[in-house]
Every structure is written in C-alpha cells, then in structure tokens.
Amino acid sequence: MPKLSVIIPCYFNEENIPVTTRELLANEALFPADVSFEYVLVDDGSEDGTLQALLDFRAAYPAKVRVVELAGNVGSYNAIVAGMAQATGDCMAIITADMQDPPELMVQMYDYWQKGLKLIIGNRQDREETGLQQLFAKGFHALMKKIALPNIPDGGFDFVFFDRQVAEHILRLHERNSNLFYLMVWLGYPYVNIPYVRRKREIGKSRWTLKKKMKLFIDSILAFSFFPIRAISVLGLALGLAAFIYGLYIIGLHLFGSQKPEGWSALMVVVLFVSAFQMTALGVIGEYVWRGLDAARNRPLYVVKELYESEPAATSQLT
Incomplete structure (x- = not known):
C-alpha cells in the first residue's frame, strides 16, 4: 500500500492551519482507496499560535500527523529539509500552508508517479497576484532559466511531488544557501510539468519579504551558475x-x-x-x-526542538 507524505512548512500560519488541513483531508477522497497519508508539518520558529494549531490537528489525527517544532527560524527551504528527514512515505509532496497551490493537483501528480516518474512539478503558468510581486517572480525565473538551469519550467515552482529516492539524494547533499526546488531539477531526473494558476492569498499576511527574495535570488545564481x-x-x-x-x-x-x-x-x-x-x-x-x-x-541546517509523533522521540535533534 503506497504511502504519501505531505510536507508543509509553516511560519506565522495560525489562521491558515484550520483551512489548510481541512482542504488536505478532503483531498484524500480523490485518491485511490489503497493510498495512505502522512502529514509532516514543520513549525519554522513561528511566534504566534501556529504550533498550537498544528498540535490541535495532530490531536485529532494522531496516526497520520507529525509535527516538527524547530528551535528557531531557519527559512522555508531548511524547514522542508527537516520535514523530508522525518517523512516516511514512499512518495512525498511539498505544498505551502497558505493554500495558494491547489491540493487537488496532487492526484494527477500521483498518477504520474505510479507510472514511474520520480519528479513531478506543479508549474505556476500564471498567478492571481498582480504588481511588483508578479513582475519579480517572472523576471527571477526567466533569468535563472537563461543563465543557470535552462531545463527548469517557465514561471517558477514550489509545488512538487517526488519519489523517496529524490528526497534521499537531497538529504545526502546537505546543501545550504541554495534553492531546494532547483536542486531537485539539477539532480537530472526526467520530470513532467503540470501548469496551473496560483491563487491569491486569502488568509493572513505573507512573510516572504523583499529581503528574503533578494537572498534567494543571490543564493540561486551563486549555487547554480558561474x-x-x-x-x-x-x-x-x-x-x-x-x-x-x-x-x-x-x-x-x-x-x-x-x-x-x-x-x-x-x-x-x-x-x-x-x-x-x-x-x-x-x-x-x-x-x-x-x-x-x-x-x-558544517553547522546543522536546523535544530529540532521537539518532535511530536505517535511514538516517543527525543526532544532535541540535529541534522
């Protein structure tokens, strides 16, 4: 029976969690009956009620929910790596906690994985956001495609579905100051690209600041281009x-x-x-x-303050 681990990095998402988890649970009905689910939610040093919202979700579904509490804010990419290290599924998906990416797309991604593909990318063909945010995103990915990774899809992506083998490669690389999603493409696995329109954020305020965008821009160029x-x-x-x-x-x-x-x-x-x-x-x-x-x-990418799962676990972990 295949097991799908859904990894969700969370940072100041207290209001999003109830809506996000409800949509994810409803999305399970679209999958074949033999698929089991695991949700790995990583609290990336949030200072609001995000952790408590995650623990409430885990209390309702203890058999399928893991909550990883990090000691401090390390960025969404490192938080995702922390989720990969705790995930136990045969295949995995990464989706944001703000539900701007359609979870129902995972069904089509799963079908491709069943056919043998190791990496499936949900590509933002367009987005409902307007203004400078859209201009920055399109310009950034167009530049990266030209000078660094010509085989990445247009428009950018951070909604991916991948085999456990891909996750193991990423964990072994232990890369820092890089772009996790570009790294998946860099591995060289053939992938299929599924275009979609990214939704506008309806709940909460984005913490994706200009400073973080500039750091990602510099990290991506220096990590993949000379x-x-x-x-x-x-x-x-x-x-x-x-x-x-x-x-x-x-x-x-x-x-x-x-x-x-x-x-x-x-x-x-x-x-x-x-x-x-x-x-x-x-x-x-x-x-x-x-x-x-x-x-x-060689400092750790993150420090796990507490791991909440069905079995007892150590309260401090380095990776």
Missing part, C-alpha cells in the same frame, strides 16, 4: 584592453602631438568607475568565499 565570476572576468579584460589602448593614445600624444591631455574631472570619473568595479568584484567573490566557509563549518 555567470557572476565569468562576468567579472569579461569586464576586467574589457577594462584592461580599454586602459591599454588609452595608454597608447596618451603616449602617442606625448611623442607626436602638441596638445597635452588635460581634464581632472575625466580622470576622476575613470578612477571612480574602476574603483566601483573593483569593489563590486570583491563583493561577488566574497559571496562565494562566505558560502564556502559556511559549508566548511
């Missing part, structure tokens, strides 16, 4: 060539021309431009160096 380093090399060579040609021009004026080069302002513009390039290059290199240092320290 473009920043290559761009520095190309620009450095171009500036060097321009400096060489200009140097020859100045020498020529001194040797053969009567007009002497003047212009303190022009000189300062050149100096400031080159200095800005050097500082930007050092910043990009520093980002790579810091990520190497962070990996070398």
